[in-house]
Amino acid sequence: MGMQGDFFQLLKEQGYQFGNPVAASTGMEIPTATTILALKYRDGVLVAGDRRATAGNMVMYDRTDKVLEIDRHSVMAIAGVPATAYEMVRVLEHSFKYYRRTQLQELSFEGKLRAVSKLLKENVAAALAGTGAVVPVFAGYDHDQGAAKIYFYDILGAEFEGVEYAVSGSGSPTIRGILHYMNTWGPQPLATLPEEQATVQALRLLASAAEFDSATGGVNRELNLYPVVKLITEAGVQTVADATLKRLYEAEVARMVQR
Amino acid sequence: MYEEPYRWVEAVGNRRQYLDEQFTQGAPVVALTYADGILLVTVSRGTPKLYEIYDRIALGGMGHPADLEKLRFSLLEMAHVEGFNRSPSDVTGARLMKYGLAPAIKQAFEEIYKAPFIVKILLAELGPKPERDAFLTINYDGTFEESRRWAGLGATPAVQAQMGRYLESQAGCEQAPLAQAFETALCAWAVGALAQTAPEPSTGESTPGSDPSEKAAGAVAATEDKAALLAHVRKTVAEKSLECVLLERKGPGSSKYRALRPDELGTLFPPAVKASTPT
Numbered sequence: 001m002g003m004q005g006d007f008f009q010l011l012k013e014q015g016y017q018f019g020n021p022v023a024a025s026t027g028m029e030i031p032t033a034t035t036i037l038a039l040k041y042r043d044g045v046l047v048a049g050d051r052r053a054t055a056g057n058m059v060m061y062d063r064t065d066k067v068l069e070i071d072r073h074s075v076m077a078i079a080g081v082p083a084t085a086y087e088m089v090r091v092l093e094h095s096f097k098y099y100r101r102t103q104l105q106e107l108s109f110e111g112k113l114r115a116v117s118k119l120l121k122e123n124v125a126a127a128l129a130g131t132g133a134v135v136p137v138f139a140g141y142d143h144d145q146g147a148a149k150i151y152f153y154d155i156l157g158a159e160f161e162g163v164e165y166a167v168s169g170s171g172s173p174t175i176r177g178i179l180h181y182m183n184t185w186g187p188q189p190l191a192t193l194p195e196e197q198a199t200v201q202a203l204r205l206l207a208s209a210a211e212f213d214s215a216t217g218g219v220n221r222e223l224n225l226y227p228v229v230k231l232i233t234e235a236g237v238q239t240v241a242d243a244t245l246k247r248l249y250e251a252e253v254a255r256m257v258q259r
Numbered sequence: 260m261y262e263e264p265y266r267w268v269e270a271v272g273n274r275r276q277y278l279d280e281q282f283t284q285g286a287p288v289v290a291l292t293y294a295d296g297i298l299l300v301t302v303s304r305g306t307p308k309l310y311e312i313y314d315r316i317a318l319g320g321m322g323h324p325a326d327l328e329k330l331r332f333s334l335l336e337m338a339h340v341e342g343f344n345r346s347p348s349d350v351t352g353a354r355l356m357k358y359g360l361a362p363a364i365k366q367a368f369e370e371i372y373k374a375p376f377i378v379k380i381l382l383a384e385l386g387p388k389p390e391r392d393a394f395l396t397i398n399y400d401g402t403f404e405e406s407r408r409w410a411g412l413g414a415t416p417a418v419q420a421q422m423g424r425y426l427e428s429q430a431g432c433e434q435a436p437l438a439q440a441f442e443t444a445l446c447a448w449a450v451g452a453l454a455q456t457a458p459e460p461s462t463g464e465s466t467p468g469s470d471p472s473e474k475a476a477g478a479v480a481a482t483e484d485k486a487a488l489l490a491h492v493r494k495t496v497a498e499k500s501l502e503c504v505l506l507e508r509k510g511p512g513s514s515k516y517r518a519l520r521p522d523e524l525g526t527l528f529p530p531a532v533k534a535s536t537p538t
Contacts, residue, residue: 097314
């Protein structure tokens, strides 16, 4: 029965299986998604991701959404195999709703973190077989603590708090160094940046990742394709409009690149 | 015993009489479409009677709290598994009612060796457009009804009919803003509440445990005069808590359900009710 409000358990009782390892020896290239970042800024947490999905050295798709809203106050950004990641997000989305509706209270932020970890553990076999590795960044507003928080995970489900920022995906080593430099010796710590400046930095960071990592897509101005940027504050999750991203990109990112 | 068909019919009849009595002390539930979505109203003493079932579906209940919880859980389970395996748009009030609630309630009612569910349930479903909003109500015996624009739960079919007549007389409510719809819902609720406590001339039986002076007041006010209805609401909310939830068509995210906070209720109350509401 679902009296404990555990939707994942309920699914299992109905015969649902999550994270079946598929034989990896078929030589098949599995699409992966890359470069996501989350950083704390003045009003909360900013989460951003480029939009490219690749299979081997082929670009599969340039409109992937890697920053997925799970509920009004939390998002999961995904690097790794989209098929597994989207399924995880679907399970989480339904789990949090089911918990709230059955137990008549919101699942705690810690409870949400554990739920992500639990799914990653279920997926270990698939991840090790190379067919379902997902390395997510989870960010949300913790109402008990009155603060927005960032957590990142390894493929085994261990959770780590990104106190100031977190990155994941193949383009992330590049920007991790930049983030450390900016935060330590830049004009001001990341956590004091106002919303627009934080967004500009996110766009610049993803542009840098795209510069050095073929699996990370940059901005496609002709097609009006910009990264996905979401802001999490006490009021909830809010998506930065493409028009805003375009304006900031033209003024603060492209200008520097063109020189 | 009950082996003979005649005995069985008699047993079911007894069961109806027993169940009808169970609801006379319960609070009616009113649901109606307004300009920006659907509004559900009832009063309760502690345990809530209005619940979120799925993204666009809300439940209102009358009856035994334990039975209501059990059925609420089975609806939640059905809705969420369906929404996960197919799509949230495949979770509809009609399917929940016809394949979830109705068979379970009917079976429990007719198995005369077992306890029936002491519940009446209302499902309100927000459609993509106002004209697709749907309401379903089910009686303790498994009979269900579908309606548009509004629905109500009351102790007896007669009470429900009276609430329906009142709501039917309020033309244009589906285009009304929240405050006006809220007032209409409160009045319809009072119509039901007063009709339930009023002595029924047809049966002549007195309801056990009810206060005779209250009954008399109910009989007078049941004339459906708005001032009298709101006066009854005012009297009720002084001792019980009013519950009001919305399914907001333009609400953020996929879940459209939202319970009104006490301060919001305070500002929505019509002046006639507000006067004596403790703040």
